Amino acid sequence: MTARRSTFTALVTLLTFAGILVAPQASAASLVEVTAFGDNPGGMRMHVYVPDSRPASPAMVVAMHGCGGSGPGFYSGSEFASLADRHGFIVIYPSAQQEAGFGKCFDTWSDAAKRRGGGSDPVSIVSMVTYAQQRYGGDPGRVFATGSSSGGMMTNEMLALYPDVFKAGAAFMGVPFGCFANAADYPPGASRCTGNGGANRTPQQWGDLVRQAYPGYTGTRPRMQLWHGTADTLVPYSLLREEIEQWTDVFGLSQTPTSTDTPRAGWNRSRYGDEVEAYSIQGAGHSLPSSGMAAAALEFFGITGTPDPDPPVPGTxxxxxxxxxxxxxxxxxxxxxxxxxxxxxxxxxxxxxxxxxxxxxxxxxxxxxxxxxxxxxxxxxxxxxxxxxxxxxxxxxxxxxxxxxxxxxxxxxxxxxxx
Structure with a gap:
């Protein structure tokens, strides 16, 4: 093993001096940073986790952190990487670089970020997906988005702007696409979007924002799973209702759920056809996803089978x-x-x-x-x-x-x- 490492190191050194770019390789149980992944108007950083055991064309999940976080931080603090080891999918962890007054957040407020191909973070994220498809053989028909808080907001963003890229999304503690008017409207406390009642629009108004993001698109829309804690005061729980209204209108669905259940204690789920489902997490603040929620998102994506509704903690x-x-x-x-x-x-x-x-x-x-x-x-x-x-x-x-x-x-x- 030592001899192999020495040979590899020597080869990398030789290629570097020869002026040849060597793309990073993901190895067992490691998070790898990719520094040249394509068009990057958002100036973002990209990390990727590629499990050793995976099919020839693995699914890809873009997992996005909250404000003040990072890709490596979301890798360490969520269950997606461990589930990737078990189910053989690639996880892309973008790191936002846009300062929003209280840490780096994904740009969901600028005009550029609200137009398909307009620039900023959404274009950078699509470049990461394209890179993973080309470099690691990711399946372009099984690309999914998920994220927490700012990352949940960007999940709504990516599904609205790039319905031809993403097959489904799971947004934790997000807001509807188009909720923020501009950068000044973004910080909690000063925002009309996250202020009480400031984001109250009709379902059609919310749906029109999505349809206008990619005018003329007639293809299949990505399915959406929405999560919010009932005690969340930073991104108010009332915004879950607005997200539901937006995506049910996009799909032409009724505002009345077709079914409701409690798959796990405190998890109240409402389903709207097969396209939209929403989880109200009783008593939860701004702290999602918590244990078991990543597995539920993967089941919604179709990457895994139905998870154990009450998965046990290993050991005692x-x-x-x-x-x-x-x-x-x-x-x-x-x-x-x-x-x-x-x-x-x-x-x-x-x-x-x-x-x-x-x-x-x-x-x-x-x-x-x-x-x-x-x-x-x-x-x-x-x-x-x-x-x-x-x-x-x-x-x-x-x-x-x-x-x-x-x-x-x-x-x-x-x-x-x-x-």
Whole structure:
């Protein structure tokens, strides 16, 4: 193996001095950056994950991060790469470079970004897809888009602008295509789009924006899956309704779902024919996708079969609560330990507060609701718990005399021991 590496290194050096560009190769369990992937008006960075085991023409998934994130960060903090190892598809991770006042975000606001072939980030992303098709043999008939927050917004964007490129999309915490008027309208708090009621248009108005993005297009439209947490205040939950109105109108569907169900606790799904489905995640804030949601997106894309509606966390878990109480207040620290043999990714911990307790603030996780049965979801920096390791989270609460520790801990779908 050492001799082979030395030979390869020498060959790369020789070709470099000869002025020949050597395209990067993806290797086992590695994320590779591609620096010359084609037309790149958005000045974006591209990373790609290509599993060793894959068919001759694998599907391709473009997975896009939220504001302030990056492609490598979304690779580490989501389940798409591990699922790619299992199901043999390529994952493209773009990194946005547009400053939006609170970190780098995908451009969904400029005139260029709202016109097919107009420039900016959408053109760069299509170049990445073309590169992956040519370099790794990706199947041009099975290209999908997904993303979180800014990436969810760009998922709506790509499906509207390039319906001939993408077969389906899964947008987490996004907004309808064409929601933002311009760059000044983008930042939360100052935006008419994400402000309360500011994005209220008719289904036809939303649908017209999509149809105008690629005038004259008569081909098949990509199917759309939409996700939003009911407690999301950064990108308000009400925008899920606007997204549903946009895509059902594009497909000429009724605003009344053809079916509703709860495929997993807290996941309320509405289906509109075979083309659109929407998930309302009860109590979730701006924290999607969480465990199991990537698998549900892949099932919608048709890459995988129907996922286990309640996939178990590998191995076992334990939680050690420590409570410090005073008068009518307390703090509780929870040490979550992975006692199994496999890494836990994108975790959520459900537990029950004692009667009369109300959470007022927390750290190292998001908490919702504030009373009764609470779910704590990982922060962006602690979503992985390796075997034998722990994650410490906690919260401050008020109480009415009962300062008992929380109980009934369930990590994802596995009950945890206490102590």
């Amino acid at each position: 878990c334990s939680v050690k609560p420590t409570v410090n109480a005073w008068n009518n207040g307390l703090t509780a620290s929870l040490a979550i330990t992975n006692n199994g043999t496999a890494t836990i990714n994108m975790w959520s911990l459900a537990f029950t507060l004692a009667s009369g307790q109300t959470i007022t603030s927390g750290w190292n996780a998001t908490y919702a609701p504030s009373t009764g049965q609470v779910t704590a979801r990982n922060a962006g920096y602690n979503g992985t718990i390796p075997p034998g390791r722990s994650v410490d989270i906690g919260f401050q609460a008020t109480h009415t005399g009962n300062a008992a520790a929380p109980s009934s801990f369930v990590l994802n779908s596995t009950a945890c021991s206490t102590g």
